[in-house]
Every structure is written in structure tokens, then in C-alpha cells.
Amino acid sequence: MNLTLKVWRQQNAQAQGGFETYQVKDISSEMSFLEMFDVLNEQLINEGKEPITFDHDCREGICGACSMHINGQPHGPWQQTTTCQLHMRAYKDGDTIVVEPWRAKAFPVIKDLMVDRRAFDRIIQSGGYISVDTGNAQDANNLPIDKHKADESFAAAACIGCGACVAACKNSSAMLFLSAKVAHLALLPQGEVERKTRVVNMVDQMDKEGFGSCTNTQACEAECPKGISVQNIRRLNAEYIRSVFSGD
Amino acid sequence: MGFTGLFLISFLVVHCYVNALIFFNDGGVKFTEAAHFMGTNPVIRIMEIGLTVGIFAHIIQGLLLTFENRAKRPVGYAKTPGNKSSKWYSRSMGLLGTLILLFFVLHWYHFWIPNRASQFMGNGEIDAYAKMKLVFSQAWVVIVYILGCVSLSFHLMHGFWSAFQTVGLSTRKYKSIINGMGMAFAIIVPLIFILMPLSFYLGWLA
Ligand code: HEM
Numbered sequence: 001m002n003l004t005l006k007v008w009r010q011q012n013a014q015a016q017g018g019f020e021t022y023q024v025k026d027i028s029s030e031m032s033f034l035e036m037f038d039v040l041n042e043q044l045i046n047e048g049k050e051p052i053t054f055d056h057d058c059r060e061g062i063c064g065a066c067s068m069h070i071n072g073q074p075h076g077p078w079q080q081t082t083t084c085q086l087h088m089r090a091y092k093d094g095d096t097i098v099v100e101p102w103r104a105k106a107f108p109v110i111k112d113l114m115v116d117r118r119a120f121d122r123i124i125q126s127g128g129y130i131s132v133d134t135g136n137a138q139d140a141n142n143l144p145i146d147k148h149k150a151d152e153s154f155a156a157a158a159c160i161g162c163g164a165c166v167a168a169c170k171n172s173s174a175m176l177f178l179s180a181k182v183a184h185l186a187l188l189p190q191g192e193v194e195r196k197t198r199v200v201n202m203v204d205q206m207d208k209e210g211f212g213s214c215t216n217t218q219a220c221e222a223e224c225p226k227g228i229s230v231q232n233i234r235r236l237n238a239e240y241i242r243s244v245f246s247g248d
Numbered sequence: 249m250g251f252t253g254l255f256l257i258s259f260l261v262v263h264c265y266v267n268a269l270i271f272f273n274d275g276g277v278k279f280t281e282a283a284h285f286m287g288t289n290p291v292i293r294i295m296e297i298g299l300t301v302g303i304f305a306h307i308i309q310g311l312l313l314t315f316e317n318r319a320k321r322p323v324g325y326a327k328t329p330g331n332k333s334s335k336w337y338s339r340s341m342g343l344l345g346t347l348i349l350l351f352f353v354l355h356w357y358h359f360w361i362p363n364r365a366s367q368f369m370g371n372g373e374i375d376a377y378a379k380m381k382l383v384f385s386q387a388w389v390v391i392v393y394i395l396g397c398v399s400l401s402f403h404l405m406h407g408f409w410s411a412f413q414t415v416g417l418s419t420r421k422y423k424s425i426i427n428g429m430g431m432a433f434a435i436i437v438p439l440i441f442i443l444m445p446l447s448f449y450l451g452w453l454a
Pocket residue numbers: 214215216249250251253254256257260306307309310311313314341342344345346348349403404406407408410411412414415
């Protein structure tokens with residue numbers, strides 16, 4: 001199929017960016033979206049132009065690097081799919097596709113479609129861990145964990161930190177990401193020790209990074225490639241209130 | 249937002265109940281009795297101060313939230329998902345709230361301010377029933393009241409559930425029940441309010 005692509009190009013964080021229009025030909029429906037970009041980049045290199053910078057790593061939907069806002073949706077039109085797992089059979093011959101970087105004050109553009117998501121790393125550093133002595137791994141069955149809680153925690157742990165929730169949110173809020181990280185640990189006995197301080201510190205860090213505040217539009221859940229539920233945000237709110245009112 | 253929102257919802261219930269007494273169509277006897285209680289009972293008088301603080305807290309918080317959040321995306325998207333991933337009214341709480349506020353200004357001007365002013369001057373309460381009859385004989389007023397209530401309806405379609413989510417009560421088990429209750433509340437209560445000016449205008453109430 002032949003396609004028209006309108007892609008955001010921006011030299012660096014300070015530069016004024018803009019859209020460039022490109023034509024790609026003979027794209028196979030079995031290609032992934034990123035492979036289609038590889039074809040486009042080869043074409044650009046052959047024409048002596050600068051290839052488009054975009055983030056990618058695993059190309060199997062588990063690392064969360066491939067941040068592209070495609071025709072108004074993070075990671076494109078398919079539900080629970082990353083850009084690398086979006087295949088060109090989602091499109092038909094003659095389509096025009098607009099590709100933009102994540103847009104948020106807390107995710108500044110580094111170049112073209114690549115944004116700086118280190119704000120997420122700093123949120124994790126502020127509390128998204130448990131402090132335990134290292135040593136031999138315990139036998140898993142030594143710690144009794146409620147099946148329901150284990151399932152909920154496991155579902156929350158599926159978050160790959162891709163930032164689609166921030167990109168999709170009209171407030172650029174990182175609540176779905178944060179709530180997944182908080183819920184994941186708060187539900188397990190290993191997370192109990194730092195439970196109260198963790199939630200407050202991580203929320204503080206999120207605010208400091210310049211993310212917006214959640215107004216429960218639920219766009220994040222609809223766009224999350226890992227199906228993280230807003231139920232985690234409910235849990236985060238409850239954890240936060242619990243921590244503040246029982247604070248010491 | 250959640251706590252002030254829930255507080256305002258509880259106020260709406262009382263306000264709606266008292267005003268709905270006009271539908272007895274007894275020339276406002278039952279309504280005036282209840283309104284008199286609300287207008288003079290010291291406990292209610294103190295609660296009204298809380299209500300005033302609550303409304304303004306909600307409005308100030310809401311507008312700050314809206315503008316602060318908007319500043320968190322300095323460069324916007326060329327293409328947005330529109331209604332694919334969220335409801336338009338969920339994304340328009342600031343706008344809907346502002347429409348409600350504009351309606352409130354007119355509403356206070358009609359009833360609350362004249363009533364308190366009259367009490368303050370030592371002339372006692374105004375005849376709210378007669379005032380309603382008078383005010384709701386004007387078509388444009390009835391239209392503004394209806395638009396205000398429609399805005400309130402959409403505000404609550406999102407706000408009711410959202411408040412439970414914010415205070416951490418909308419658990420997996422209860423989410424659909426809370427949402428259903430919210431939808432029912434958001435449609436029924438504003439509808440009852442709409443019927444008031446409409447009934448006077450159409451002459452259904454004596
Ligand atoms: C009787 C009138 C009102 C009621 C019953 C009401 C109720 C609510 C409720 C229940 C929420 C959800 C709280 C949450 O998400 O935690 C909310 C949110 C909000 N309200 Fe109101 N409200 C009223 C009037 C207003 C007014 C006059 C404004 C004026 C600007 C306003 C602006 C907002 C905003 C911006 C939000 C935040 C959006 C969000 O959290 O989803 N509201 N309201």
C-alpha cells in the first residue's frame with residue numbers, strides 16, 4: 001500500500017518544530033508500524049536527508065519505548081497495543097497518517113518523535129521500590145499472599161512505563177502510571193513497611209515533575225497498552241488519604 | 249474536589265426536596281412552611297455558611313485545577329482522540345461548572361440575595377412562591393434556568409462517580425452501581441428542577 005505520512009520534525013528541545021510530509025510506497029500489510037518507519041528512514045538516508053529520530057527497543061511490546069502519537073491516539077488505533085505491535089493491516093492504501101511525539105510539559109521533546117521520560121524514573125526513585133537485604137531468594141511459598149491481592153498486584157505490575165497514559169490525558173496527568181506502581185507494592189506484604197511514606201513521596205515527586213492532576217476522565221485506561229485499570233487510581237487515592245490521616 | 253463535590257450533592261438533595269413541595273399545587277403553603285424553616289432555623293443558618301464556603305471552595309479549586317492542568321501541555325496535538333477514549337462531558341467539567349456558575353449568579357440575584365437583604369433590613373422573608381411566579385413568567389429566564397440545569401446534569405454525570413473515585417470508594421465491586429446511581433441522580437434531580445420554572449411558565453401551578 002502507498003501512504004502519506006505527516007511527521008513531527010524538531011531539531012532539539014529548544015528548536016521550533018513542524019510537520020513534514022512524506023510518501024511511502026509498497027508497504028506490506030504484515031509490517032509493523034516501526035518497520036514502516038524503518039523503510040521511510042532508509043528512503044530519507046538514500047535521498048541524503050536526515051532520518052527521523054524515534055524511540056524503540058524491544059519491538060515486542062514489553063519495554064514501553066515506542067512512544068508515537070498516531071492519528072490522535074497514543075500507539076495508534078488498536079486497543080492494548082504498543083506502536084511496535086501495531087501492524088500495517090490497520091491501514092489501507094491511500095491513507096494519511098499524522099505522527100506526533102508525546103505532548104506534555106513533563107516530557108520535553110529531545111528530537112523529532114523522541115521525548116525525555118526520565119521524570120518517570122525519578123518518580124520510581126522517590127519510592128517505587130522495597131528496601132530489603134539482598135541474599136538468597138526465599139522460597140516463594142514462605143510468604144502467604146491472598147490470591148485476589150496477588151492477581152491485582154500482578155495486573156498492576158504489568159505497567160511498562162510507556163507514558164501513553166500521560167500522552168492520552170487532557171491534563172497530562174501521570175496518575176495511571178503512578179497508581180500502578182503504588183498499587184503493585186501496596187498489595188504485597190513486602191511493600192507493607194514503606195507503604196505510607198511511599199505513596200506520599202511518589203505523589204510529591206509527580207507534582208514536582210510538572211504532571212497535571214487527575215480529573216478521572218479515564219482516557220488513560222482506554223489507551224494503556226497493558227490494560228492498567230483506573231481501579232488502581234482508586235486504590236492510590238485511598239492509600240493517600242489513609243497515609244495523610246494516619247500520618248506520623 | 250471530591251469532598252466539596254459530594255457536599256454540594258448533599259445540598260442539592262435538600263434543595264430539590266424543599267422546592268419540589270411546590271408540586272402539591274396548594275398555592276405554595278407547604279413550600280412556604282418549609283422555606284420558612286430553612287430561612288429561620290439557626291442550625292440551617294449556620295449550615296448555610298458552610299454551604300457558601302463549600303461552593304466557593306469548589307469553584308476556586310475547580311477553576312485553578314482547570315487552568316493549571318491546561319498549562320501542563322504547552323504544545324498541543326495536531327490530532328486529538330476526541331470521544332474515542334473519554335466522554336466529552338468528562339473533559340468539560342471546567343466549562344460546565346462555569347456555565348453553572350453563570351446560572352447561579354442569576355439564581356442568587358432572583359432569590360437568595362433579595363431574601364437575605366429583606367431579612368437583614370428587618371422586613372422578614374420575602375414571599376418566595378410569589379417571587380417564583382413573577383420571575384418564571386419571563387420566557388428568557390425559564391430558558392436560562394433550563395440551560396443551567398442541563399449543564400448541572402452533565403456536570404453530575406461525570407462528577408458523581410468521579411467524587412467516589414477521588415475519595416477512594418469506587419471499588420471494582422461497586423463501580424458500576426455508583427456510576428448507575430450517578431447517572432440516575434444526574435438526570436432525575438436536574439429534571440425536577442427544570443420542571444419548576446417550566447410549570448410556572450406553562451401555568452400548571454396556581
Ligand atoms: C451545585 C452545583 C455543583 C455540584 C453539585 C458539583 C459537583 C461536582 C462533583 C461531584 C465533582 C467531582 C469531584 C471529583 O472528581 O473529585 C465536581 C468536579 C468539578 N466541578 Fe463541580 N459541582 C457544582 C458546581 C460547580 C461550579 C459552579 C463550578 C465552577 C467553576 C464547578 C467546577 C468543577 C470542576 C472544574 C470540577 C473538576 C473536574 C473533576 O474533578 O472531574 N462545579 N463537581
